[in-house]
Amino acid sequence: MFARVVWLVLRKDLTVEVRSLEIAYTTLFFAVSCVLVFAFALVREGRAPEDGAAGILWIAIAFAGTLALGRAFERERQSETLRALLLAPAARPAIYVGKLLGIVSLLLACEVVLVPLVALLFQAPLFAQPVWLAIVLLAGTIGFAAVGTLFAAMLVRARTRDVLLPVLLYPITVPVIIAGVRATSTLLQPELDLAGIRFWLALLGCFDVVFVTLALWTFEPLMTD
Amino acid sequence: MSPRLRPGQVDFDDLTVDDISRHFGRRRAVSHITFRVPRGIVLGLLGPNGAGKSTLLAMLATLLRPSGGRIRYGAYDAADQGAALRGAIGVLGHDLFLYPELTALENLEFFAALYGVDAPRNAAALALEQAGLADRALDLVSSFSRGMRQRVALERALIHRPRLLLLDEPFTGLDDASAAALAARFALLKQAGTIVVVATHDLDLAEGMFDHAVFLREGRMLDMIDRPSALRSTYRDVMTRRTTDVGAGFSRLNQ
Numbered sequence: 001m002f003a004r005v006v007w008l009v010l011r012k013d014l015t016v017e018v019r020s021l022e023i024a025y026t027t028l029f030f031a032v033s034c035v036l037v038f039a040f041a042l043v044r045e046g047r048a049p050e051d052g053a054a055g056i057l058w059i060a061i062a063f064a065g066t067l068a069l070g071r072a073f074e075r076e077r078q079s080e081t082l083r084a085l086l087l088a089p090a091a092r093p094a095i096y097v098g099k100l101l102g103i104v105s106l107l108l109a110c111e112v113v114l115v116p117l118v119a120l121l122f123q124a125p126l127f128a129q130p131v132w133l134a135i136v137l138l139a140g141t142i143g144f145a146a147v148g149t150l151f152a153a154m155l156v157r158a159r160t161r162d163v164l165l166p167v168l169l170y171p172i173t174v175p176v177i178i179a180g181v182r183a184t185s186t187l188l189q190p191e192l193d194l195a196g197i198r199f200w201l202a203l204l205g206c207f208d209v210v211f212v213t214l215a216l217w218t219f220e221p222l223m224t225d
Numbered sequence: 226m227s228p229r230l231r232p233g234q235v236d237f238d239d240l241t242v243d244d245i246s247r248h249f250g251r252r253r254a255v256s257h258i259t260f261r262v263p264r265g266i267v268l269g270l271l272g273p274n275g276a277g278k279s280t281l282l283a284m285l286a287t288l289l290r291p292s293g294g295r296i297r298y299g300a301y302d303a304a305d306q307g308a309a310l311r312g313a314i315g316v317l318g319h320d321l322f323l324y325p326e327l328t329a330l331e332n333l334e335f336f337a338a339l340y341g342v343d344a345p346r347n348a349a350a351l352a353l354e355q356a357g358l359a360d361r362a363l364d365l366v367s368s369f370s371r372g373m374r375q376r377v378a379l380e381r382a383l384i385h386r387p388r389l390l391l392l393d394e395p396f397t398g399l400d401d402a403s404a405a406a407l408a409a410r411f412a413l414l415k416q417a418g419t420i421v422v423v424a425t426h427d428l429d430l431a432e433g434m435f436d437h438a439v440f441l442r443e444g445r446m447l448d449m450i451d452r453p454s455a456l457r458s459t460y461r462d463v464m465t466r467r468t469t470d471v472g473a474g475f476s477r478l479n480q
Contacts, residue, residue: 001341008338016326084322084381087286088339089234089312224290 002097005090009098014105016075023071027110031064032117039121053124054184058140058177060114061107065144066166068106069152072099077156086223096149096219100212103145104138111137129187132197136187139204140180144173146211154222176211179203234312234341236388237299239263240285240420245294247280254280256444257294260437262422264388265415267434269453270424271460272441278424279319281441282391285422286316298389312340315387319394321378325367329353329377332366333384340385352380357406371398379407389420396427404430428456440464 017023038056042049076082085095115133119126126133151168155161183200186193240262247255255277262268270278283289284296287303287310295302298310316322323332333349342348353362356376366374375398382390396404411434414421425431438453439446440463448463 005339008335012324012327012335015331016324019326079323079325080318080320081322081324083288083318083320084316084336085339086288087311087314087316087322088336089308089310089341090339091308224288 002091002094005088005094006098006101009085009095010101010105013072013099013102017102017106023068023106024109026071027064027068027106028113030067031060031110031114034060034063035114035117035121043121048122048124051185051188053118053122053126054181054188056122057114057118057126057184058180060118061111061137061141061180062144062170062173062177064110064114065103065107065141065148066169068103068110069145069148069169070162070165072103072106073152073156073161082153082156092220092223093216096153096215099153100142100145100149100215103149104141107141107145108138111141124188126184126188129192132187133184135201136180136183136197136204139201139208140176140183143176143180143204143207143211146208146215147172147176150215150219150222153219176204176207179207235298235301235306235309236313237301239299240389240422241297242281242285243295243297245281245284245291245296247277247284247289248292253444255284255291258439258441258446259294260439260446260449262420262437264418264420266436267411267415267421267423269431269435269438270422270441271426271428271431271438271456272447273426273464275443276441277444278441279393280444282316282318282393282422282424285389286314286391287311312385313388315382315385315390317378317382317390317392317395319397321374322381323366323374323378326365328363328365329358329369330362332377333381336381337384342385348384352384353377356380372400372403375399376403379410383414387419390414390422392421392423392425394425394427395423396425396430399430408434428460432456 035056042052073082086092115126118124148169151165155164158164179200183197183204186196186200242258242260244257244259245255246253246257258281270281272278280289284291287307298313301310303310327335330349330353333352334345337345337348350359350362353359356379358373358376361369361373366377369377375395379395395407399407411421423431423435435453437449437451438456439449440460441447442464447466450459453459
């Protein structure tokens with residue numbers, strides 16, 4: 001039943017998004033603008049700063065993620081459909097996981113455009129280790145979205161939710177962003193440093209486990225009242 | 226259309242609200258409300274804005290915890306039987322709980338599946354027939370009028386055949402024919418043993434629909450009247466009563 005509810009919520013979110021493309025367009029536009037601004041500011045005479053690409057990629061992901069989280073829950077607020085989900089006899093953590101997977105899917109789709117753009121503008125060999133990069137992006141995105149989904153759901157009825165979400169989210173997800181940046185930087189080195197990548201990936205994995213576990217544990221009590 | 230038990234769902238014969246209160250900080254939204262509703266009864270919650278009707282419905286729906294007192298669903302309470310109990314409750318809120326980007330059929334199918342209804346697509350199609358909207362099944366809900374959305378939302382609240390149905394302003398946006406259809410639906414639900422609790426301002430449309438009416442003002446229960454007739458004048462009489470007059474007749478509420 002848990003997996004069924006996760007699938008129902010995920011399928012519903014993706015159907016709504018495919019039909020409107022609202023979140024995809026806005027987050028992508030915002031993320032691409034962010035990368036372009038950094039490119040104009042930092043790339044001089046065709047030469048990009050060393051190790052800049054990793055940081056800019058993760059800044060763009062974090063900003064786009066915040067926007068996606070806000071819009072995804074604004075949608076649930078407009079017709080109070082989040083209440084309808086909470087009223088269903090489904091395990092509330094399953095609803096959380098469904099929403100989380102929807103956000104992760106959207107961010108991964110955004111990253112499919114962002115990674116080549118950053119690689120091109122900052123002349124970064126991001127595709128030198130495509131499998132490792134995919135794992136790093138997935139782990140970092142899950143960690144960021146795990147906390148973000150919980151906070152966005154909690155703040156859905158707060159009047160200042162648009163301000164509060166980044167204020168609460170960024171300090172807590174800083175370790176994920178740092179680990180993501182360092183893991184991506186390691187991938188950009190001429191020599192593949194497997195030990196370094198494994199270390200940062202293990203750290204990202206730990207953050208993911210801690211954040212997802214805490215969110216699953218606290219989602220039900222936080223959403224009742 | 227009698228309530229049908231699904232695996233893991235609980236059932237109950239009555240709803241007992243026992244001295245419940247709900248405070249938001251220092252503000253008392255609901256204060257010491259007590260009543261009991263058996264199966265097959267339509268109960269009206271009547272009162273002006275801010276009377277506490279929606280807060281009371283949210284507590285009955287298990288969305289809010291009472292600050293004091295308890296709500297019993299037969300032998301169960303929400304703290305023990307959260308998810309199983311929610312499966313026996315249907316809610317039509319003032320907001321309609323529908324996704325405007327989905328079609329009417331997709332909305333009902335989604336909620337039917339979420340409530341564990343067998344063959345959710347068939348159940349959704351049947352519900353749309355019941356609402357007289359079978360020909361609009363594949364249209365997006367965003368293209369519907371308020372009245373049509375209200376009818377879809379009512380079917381959403383009923384799609385899992387709940388024992389307890391909670392309705393907040395169900396007449397909003399309904400034309401006379403749809404309001405009459407809703408009254409007929411209440412009669413069917415009563416026959417099926419459903420407990421229906423309706424919060425409304427629309428006393429003219431609600432005339433003759435209620436078996437009991439609870440009158441609320443500023444979070445307090447002023448009176449509960451059996452088989453209320455001439456609802457508007459009764460409402461005026463009760464609401465103009467002084468708070469010190471309230472209390473007579475409350476003993477029967479617990480019987």
